[in-house]
Amino acid sequence: MAEVVQHVVDALSLGGIYAALTLGLGLLFSVMRLVNFAYGELIMAGAFAMYLLQDTPLLVLVAGTLAVTIGVALVTERVAFRPLRGVDPMTLLLASFAVSVMLQNGARMVFGPIAKGVAPYPFLEQDLIIGSVRISVLDLTGVVLTAALIGAVAVMLQKTVLGMQIRAAAEDAEMADLLGVKANRVIAAAFAIAGVLAAVATLILIFQQGAVSVTVGFLPVLIAFVAVVVGGLGSLPGAALGGLLIGATTGLLDAALPTDLAPFRDAFLFSIMMALLVIRPQGLVPQKEARV
Amino acid sequence: MIDRQAAVGVLRRYVWVPAALIGAVGLAWVITAIYGDLVVTRVVTLALLHTVWVVGLFAYSGNSGMMSFGHVSFAALGAYATAYLTIPAGLKPTVFPDMPGYLSWLLDIQASFPVALLVSGLVAALFALVLAPAIVRLAPLQGAIATLSLLIIVHTVLNNWTEVTRGQSTMIGVPADLGLGGAAIGAMGAIAIAWALTSSGAGLRLRASREDAIPARAVGVAIGRERTVAWVTSAFILGVGGGMYTHFVPTFNPDQFFLAATFTIVAMLIIGGMKSLTGALVGAATLSALSEVLRRVESGHIGELGLPAGSAELMLALFLLLMLGFRPRGLTGGREVPWPGLLAGRRGGGVLGAPRGVRRERRSET
Amino acid sequence: MLEVSDIHVHYGSVHALQGASVRVDAAEIVGLVGHNGVGKSTVLRAVTGLVSIAQGEIKYRGAGFDPSPARAIHEGIAYVPEDRRIFTNLSVAENLRIGATTLDSRAAARKAIEREYDRFPVLRDMAERTAGDLSGGQQQMLTIARALVAGPRLLLLDEPSLGLAPLMVAELFETLAALRHERVTVLLVEQNVAKTIALADRSYVMLPGGRVTLEGTRAELEAIPDFRRHYLQVSNGGALADG
Numbered sequence: 001m002a003e004v005v006q007h008v009v010d011a012l013s014l015g016g017i018y019a020a021l022t023l024g025l026g027l028l029f030s031v032m033r034l035v036n037f038a039y040g041e042l043i044m045a046g047a048f049a050m051y052l053l054q055d056t057p058l059l060v061l062v063a064g065t066l067a068v069t070i071g072v073a074l075v076t077e078r079v080a081f082r083p084l085r086g087v088d089p090m091t092l093l094l095a096s097f098a099v100s101v102m103l104q105n106g107a108r109m110v111f112g113p114i115a116k117g118v119a120p121y122p123f124l125e126q127d128l129i130i131g132s133v134r135i136s137v138l139d140l141t142g143v144v145l146t147a148a149l150i151g152a153v154a155v156m157l158q159k160t161v162l163g164m165q166i167r168a169a170a171e172d173a174e175m176a177d178l179l180g181v182k183a184n185r186v187i188a189a190a191f192a193i194a195g196v197l198a199a200v201a202t203l204i205l206i207f208q209q210g211a212v213s214v215t216v217g218f219l220p221v222l223i224a225f226v227a228v229v230v231g232g233l234g235s236l237p238g239a240a241l242g243g244l245l246i247g248a249t250t251g252l253l254d255a256a257l258p259t260d261l262a263p264f265r266d267a268f269l270f271s272i273m274m275a276l277l278v279i280r281p282q283g284l285v286p287q288k289e290a291r292v
Numbered sequence: 293m294i295d296r297q298a299a300v301g302v303l304r305r306y307v308w309v310p311a312a313l314i315g316a317v318g319l320a321w322v323i324t325a326i327y328g329d330l331v332v333t334r335v336v337t338l339a340l341l342h343t344v345w346v347v348g349l350f351a352y353s354g355n356s357g358m359m360s361f362g363h364v365s366f367a368a369l370g371a372y373a374t375a376y377l378t379i380p381a382g383l384k385p386t387v388f389p390d391m392p393g394y395l396s397w398l399l400d401i402q403a404s405f406p407v408a409l410l411v412s413g414l415v416a417a418l419f420a421l422v423l424a425p426a427i428v429r430l431a432p433l434q435g436a437i438a439t440l441s442l443l444i445i446v447h448t449v450l451n452n453w454t455e456v457t458r459g460q461s462t463m464i465g466v467p468a469d470l471g472l473g474g475a476a477i478g479a480m481g482a483i484a485i486a487w488a489l490t491s492s493g494a495g496l497r498l499r500a501s502r503e504d505a506i507p508a509r510a511v512g513v514a515i516g517r518e519r520t521v522a523w524v525t526s527a528f529i530l531g532v533g534g535g536m537y538t539h540f541v542p543t544f545n546p547d548q549f550f551l552a553a554t555f556t557i558v559a560m561l562i563i564g565g566m567k568s569l570t571g572a573l574v575g576a577a578t579l580s581a582l583s584e585v586l587r588r589v590e591s592g593h594i595g596e597l598g599l600p601a602g603s604a605e606l607m608l609a610l611f612l613l614l615m616l617g618f619r620p621r622g623l624t625g626g627r628e629v630p631w632p633g634l635l636a637g638r639r640g641g642g643v644l645g646a647p648r649g650v651r652r653e654r655r656s657e658t
Numbered sequence: 659m660l661e662v663s664d665i666h667v668h669y670g671s672v673h674a675l676q677g678a679s680v681r682v683d684a685a686e687i688v689g690l691v692g693h694n695g696v697g698k699s700t701v702l703r704a705v706t707g708l709v710s711i712a713q714g715e716i717k718y719r720g721a722g723f724d725p726s727p728a729r730a731i732h733e734g735i736a737y738v739p740e741d742r743r744i745f746t747n748l749s750v751a752e753n754l755r756i757g758a759t760t761l762d763s764r765a766a767a768r769k770a771i772e773r774e775y776d777r778f779p780v781l782r783d784m785a786e787r788t789a790g791d792l793s794g795g796q797q798q799m800l801t802i803a804r805a806l807v808a809g810p811r812l813l814l815l816d817e818p819s820l821g822l823a824p825l826m827v828a829e830l831f832e833t834l835a836a837l838r839h840e841r842v843t844v845l846l847v848e849q850n851v852a853k854t855i856a857l858a859d860r861s862y863v864m865l866p867g868g869r870v871t872l873e874g875t876r877a878e879l880e881a882i883p884d885f886r887r888h889y890l891q892v893s894n895g896g897a898l899a900d901g
Contacts, residue, residue: 035433083617089433090359094562095616097361101555101609105602113601161755168745168756175743177727178706180760180808218551222444225437233433263452270441270448277438278426 002132011251013139013204016146018247019240020201021224022231023150024194026239030170031190033089035225035233037096038076040217041103042195045072046202047118047212048111054119066199072103073195077188085183107214115213118206142204149200150240153193157236162189170234219266223250226273232283241284246273304631310487312629313573314480317343321476333472339580340475341537343573345553346560347482348529350572352522353561355495357502358432361554362439365446366527368549369419370412370534372450372457377401377408378539379465387465390455398456405469409535416531420524428519443554450546462543470539478536482529486569489525494518499567552605559612565622570629578623583608659684659843660705660812665714667700667868674700675868677714680845682812687834687844689854689861690870697868698847699740702814705845706730706737718812731760736810740817742801746790750781753789753800757807767807774803777833795826802833812843819850831857855879 021039028034049068053061080099084092124138157163162185169176169186177183205220206212223246231242249272253265261268317340324336349363376398379387384399391399403411427438450457489495498518538544556579564575586604615622660682667675675697682688690698703709705716707725716723718733730737745753754774758767775782778799784792789800798818805813815834819827831853837844848854855861855876863872863879872879879885 035437080613087616087620090357090436091616091620093433093436094359094558095613097555097558098609098613098616102606102613105606105609108602109600109606164748164752164755165759167748168752171745171747172743174708174727175739175745176756178708178731178737178739179756179804180728180731181756182728215551219444222440226441229434229437264448267445267448267452270444274423274426274438274441274445277430277434281430281434 002134005133006135007251007255009135009139009143010255011248013142013208014251015244015247016143016150017201017204018220018223018227018250019150019243020146020197021220022227022239022243022246023153023236024197024201025221025224025228026231026233026236027153027166027190027194027197029089029228029233030236031166031187032081032085032092032173034081034092034096035089035228036194037093037100037221038080038103039096039194039198039224040221041076041100041107042069042073042198043202043205043217043220044104044107044212044214045069046199047206047216048107050118050203050206051111051116051212058121058123062203065203066196069199069202070192070195073191073198074188076103077191082184082187085187104214111214113214115211115216117211120207120210124207138204138207142208145200145204149197153197156193162186166190170236223247223269226270226277230273230276230280230283232285232287234287235283235285238283238285238287245284306491308631309569309628310483313483313487313570316573317476317479317483321472324472328472335580335584337470337472337475337540339576340472340479341533341540342556342560342580343479343576344475344482344533344536345530345557346564346572346576347479347486347569348526348533349557349561350526350566350569351486351489351529352519352526354566354568354572355490355498355502355522356519357567358430358435358519359558359566360427360439360526361436361558362442362446363526363530364534364549364553364557365443366416366420366530367534367537367553368446368450368546369416370409370531371538371544371549373412373415373531374405374408374535374538375463375466377403377411378405378467380467383465387463388456388458392455395456405467405539409532412535413528413532416534417524417528420527421520424520424523425516428516428523443550447546447550450549457546460545460547462545463538464543466538466542468539468542470536475536475540478532482533483569483573485525485529486572489522490569494521498522502567555605555609559608561622563612563615563622565624565626567621567626568624568628571622571624571626574623579608582611659686659719660845661715661717662701662705663715663717665701665704665716666712667697667704667709668712669709673868675704678864678868678870680862680870682843682845684843685838685841686859687838687846687857689858690845690847690864691849691851691854691861692864693866694849696864696866698864699816700868701864702737702816702845702847705814706735731808731810734809734811736805736808736813738801738805738813738815738818740820742797744789744792744797744800744804746788748789749786750789750792750800751785753804754781754807757804760808770807770809774807777806777836778803794821795823795829798822798826798830806842810842812845813837815844815846815848817848818846819848819853827853 025036025039028036028039046065046069049065050061053064056064076099080095081092084095124141126137127134128137128140157167165176165181165186166189169181169183173183176186201220206216224243227242227246228239229242230246231240232238246269250265250269253268254262257265257268320336320340324333328336345364345367348366349360352363353359381400381402388399423442427435427442430438451459453459498515501515534549541548560575560579561572562575563579564573565571583604586607590599590601590604619625660680662678662680664677664679665675666673666677678697678701680688680690680701690701692698700709704711705725707727707730711725716725718735723733745756748756751771754771755767758770761767761770775785780796781799781803784796789797792800802815802818818830822830827850834844834846835857846854846858858876860873860875861879862870865871872882872885
């Protein structure tokens with residue numbers, strides 16, 4: 001019983017991480033039809049920030065990671081993606097692929113190709129003991145933090161003027177333009193929010209795995225890619241849902257796979273996701289084709 | 293009496309492009325054989341191998357408009373298939389000491405290199421056929437993401453099934469007997485197959501549907517069938533290409549069929565021009581030359597400065613980005629080799645570009 | 659207020675507008691009619707910068723105008739597109755609030771939205787409803803209200819009567835007529851020729867070939883031989899109804 005609870009918390013923690021990541025990805029798609037390969041490099045940037053700040057107080061590390069991730073997000077928006085606004089989604093995907101490779105190589109030049117360790121923080125290493133159940137503080141923090149963050153994003157979208165503009169632009173960017181909504185501001189805001197989501201996910205993820213490398217963002221962003229399609233490309237609730245589902249599945253696979261099959265977890269995960277795409281190609285929350 | 297006009301027409305529509313491209317490969321082969329030193333020969337051979345891969349990618353992505361990020365996994369399958377078939381029988385137990393019992397037949401099979409290549413192509417094609425239902429009915433964006441899944445799945449399995457594939461360890465025992473000539477012949481064959489597909493009924497129908505604004509819902513059955521043909525054919529080409537690769541770079545491992553290789557062939561196709569077979573070749577040639585130059589600069593052979601590792605790939609990625617921004621249809625603009633004697637304005641090969649003019653409704657740019 | 663001179667627009671290889679010219683003076687209601695596909699909407703899209711002009715010139719309020727959607731709305735040009743394009747995922751109230759984006763203050767926005775609720779009381783009743791749930795006629799009201807919230811100087815309407823029941827069409831034209839009192843300049847593109855030329859101070863008629871060929875008041879146009887036969891019967895299905 002205790003093990004089950006632990007596995008559930010594990011799964012929820014991963015679910016939360018990927019819900020946040022996928023939501024960020026989905027947000028970028030909503031406002032400019034961009035499926036952003038370089039989102040993985042936001043994770044990488046945050047991870048390296050954590051590596052560099054690992055001996056500082058936790059609050060400093062968190063603030064620094066947030067700042068770096070949001071910074072990289074805004075810079076890529078301004079430099080790489082703003083000139084490409086209005087271009088079709090496939091070209092944007094390919095462009096983001098190029099940006100991703102550029103950023104990865106840039107990081108390789110600075111940090112080298114070898115993975116580096118990130119020392120854990122004692123506070124996060126502890127376990128909460130309730131009866132016979134041990135829950136890692138990190139996992140719990142992850143669940144609470146990501147849930148709160150996603151909730152905050154949802155509130156922002158529904159209750160603020162900016163959120164309303166984002167939702168309008170997501171449905172019909174051209175009409176929003178015609179009504180005076182400032183595309184630059186909406187898209188930059190979306191990138192910043194996506195940066196925050198990526199930063200929080202990165203913090204939990206890196207503390208969990210304890211190491212950073214130039215390719216640290218590749219697999220998570222790929223998982224988020226498939227999750228956003230599974231959830232329904234163009235739907236923000238769908239993105240969060242897809243991320244949660246896929247993240248939880250990852251956790252369940254971790255728990256359920258026998259040791260000799262454990263290295264193949266990603267093969268199983270992506271096979272499941274491909275199967276989901278066959279069953280329901282339009283995603284869990286299908287969106288009618290919205291205008292760019 | 294043969295109608296001369298009709299004959300010329302047929303020549304122009306069906307024969308000129310592949311003939312010109314195969315001729316170009318032949319020319320490169322001859323020139324390199326005569327004038328090339330060891331290093332240049334190696335570079336050109338590698339470029340020809342990449343040409344096979346990119347032509348294979350074009351066969352699917354160029355015709356259907358659906359970019360695939362997973363095609364190198366077909367090359368991977370072909371590579372391992374060829375390895376199983378061409379590593380000398382005596383060596384195999386040493387190479388695969390832990391091969392499980394139910395797969396021990398892998399240790400017994402043996403074939404000549406050409407046969408092995410054929411088998412590799414068929415293995416990849418079969419794998420593609422099985423996967424086709426998952427991929428071909430998706431819209432372009434979802435399809436591209438699904439092919440990424442394919443890449444991960446194949447890489448994970450190859451990388452971790454150590455008893456069967458040697459996992460991360462490099463392969464040993466594959467004879468390194470692919471030379472310039474073999475690579476050139478392979479490239480020519482790939483061009484022929486890709487062209488046959490492109491100018492077939494299926495290819496024409498695919499290209500016609502490519503320009504339509506396909507909604508982000510699943511597409512109908514008819515398109516699915518045509519795409520499957522292209523998908524399977526291109527997998528065959530890459531399977532053969534992967535097998536060829538192993539006899540040139542015999543010390544390979546799964547990482548050679550992962551992200552870097554994917555970036556290489558995608559960049560080559562896009563920069564050359566995704567919508568034409570000529571584009572595949574132009575892209576392969578251009579990027580091979582460019583990356584060789586950059587690699588020499590990086591290691592300090594040109595000029596005095598050495599650049600940090602990774603700059604070559606970074607520059608190539610920048611090149612790709614600039615292409616996408618300024619000339620998304622690539623160096624060839626999606627056009628085939630022009631029929632000589634025709635003035636500008638005529639597009640050869642029947643490969644159409646997307647209509648332009650409406651500033652904000654930019655449809656499929658690449 | 660608006661002067662479109664001899665503009666050419668291309669859609670790929672199609673030469674959609676081949677020298678179209680239209681003039682709209684302040685406080686006028688001007689109609690632009692013609693059959694389907696003749697290029698009327700393209701004129702509006704050119705003025706708002708949704709399509710690029712290959713040749714020709716646009717002048718707005720006396721000065722040369724380089725069209726773009728952002729510039730258009732900030733200069734007081736509001737566009738009501740064909741197929742309405744309301745934000746179906748937003749509420750009615752939110753749609754109107756987006757319309758108020760260019761206003762300076764929240765107070766001004768509230769006043770403007772109230773004004774539109776007065777004009778279209780139905781919208782006030784449905785303020786919190788999701789816009790996608792509205793009927794066709796209600797959506798048409800919403801899209802016009804949304805455009806008017808910004809207090810535009812020039813209102814461009816693209817076939818607002820399309821798909822509306824006759825009763826709603828009559829209401830629509832009444833609403834447009836009332837805009838005269840508010841001194842909103844209107845350029846109305848329509849297929850409903852009879853009602854349009856009846857409402858408008860002046861109308862232009864566009865023929866295939868993307869050029870404006872006829873111009874005049876209702877009386878002037880109807881005086882042209884065969885005009886009634888070609889335009890009033892064909893587009894109204896036989897009825898020579900008055901506007």
